[in-house]
Amino acid sequence: MTSTRPRRLRRTSATNAHGERQHRNVKSGGARAAVFGVSDGLVTNVSLILGVAGAHPAGTVVRLSGLAGLVAGAFSMAAGELVSMQAQRDLFERELEIEREALERNPDAERRELVAIYQRRGLTLAFASELAELMMRDPQTALQTHAREELGIDPTALGSPVLAAVSSFAAFALGALLPLIPWLVGRGNGALIASVLVGGVAAIGVGVVLGVLTGRSVLKAAARQLLVAAVAAAVTYGIGRVVGVST
Ligand SMILES: [Zn+2]
Known part of the structure; x- marks a missing residue:
């Protein structure tokens, strides 16, 4: 659940139809912010779900954990965005x-x-x-x-804190929902494997979109996203296996 603001300002350029390098829209990085939100939700819930699933509890426990993770994370993202953007607006004003x-x-x-x-x-x-x-x-x-x-500010484009909060909530929730879907319809090893596959494909998708949006290597971006999600999920799955559900 990291702040996306500094990354939005990253300078990018692309080539236009005449082969000239052209600036991409650097300031209104709404699309990129949304992808980062999806990525946050995905990594958070893939690792949460696998962590709980690693202890092999009943399918309903994994489902509940994933739902709680989705709602808690989405609210946390929205609240963070609301507070930070409102503070920024107040300062600018x-x-x-x-x-x-x-x-x-x-x-x-x-x-x-x-x-x-x-x-x-x-x-x-x-x-x-x-x-x-x-x-x-x-x-x-x-x-x-x-x-x-x-x-260094444009007073006509200070941005809406509420809009930013709502879009953060939606983006995180979407990312968090993907690895949860198998647990809404299934259980056991089948759901576990499906969750890993969906999480992996989604991580690659996020990387591809990020690569396109930032004008960098799509392959590298996809590999990096997949690696991050895989490491997070592997660590929490390991913890789930070791700690288990016995008290
Ligand atoms: Zn002045």
């Missing part, structure tokens, strides 16, 4: 308020600040002054420009 006040109280100093920023970017004084003048003309444009240049 406070900074925006400070900037808005500064623009109202001291527009001249703010204009000079903008000129200095443009000069540091390599513009001549004349051109930087002209550009700053244009940007400062409309209060809304001025605030957006200062937010982008000074704070």
Whole structure:
């Protein structure tokens, strides 16, 4: 259940139809965040289910554990996303308020600040002054420009905490559901083997999608996902075998 935020910002590029390298959408990594959520749910529940199944309890125990793991993990992901995005929003909004006040109280100093920023970017004084003048003309444009240049944020795209929480919940739940399906319809070794197979195929699928989305080697990404899921599942299965259900 790791945070997906830093990974969303990873820079990627792809080649367009003319063979030129083109930027992919770096900031709105919603699709990638969803895949990471699915991956988290998958790894969590494959290892949870195999850990419990390793002790060979009744099929209903494995089913209950898997369901509890799904719900607990999905809520945990959603809560984490909600709290962190709300905190980020609050911080941004406070900074925006400070900037808005500064623009109202001291527009001249703010204009000079903008000129200095443009000069540091390599513009001549004349051109930087002209550009700053244009940007400062409309209060809304001025605030957006200062937010982008000074704070590095786009005030029109702060993101919805609730939407992020709901999509995290859904993504985790989907990933967690896959290895659980065999236990909803079957039991015993059959369900165990089916769970391992479904988990493995799903891990490869996640790797393939991640590879495509990040423009990296699909084969490597798939192998890495499979390895991570396999190691986690093997460790918990081993623990389940050793610890068992006897008290
Ligand atoms: Zn400013």
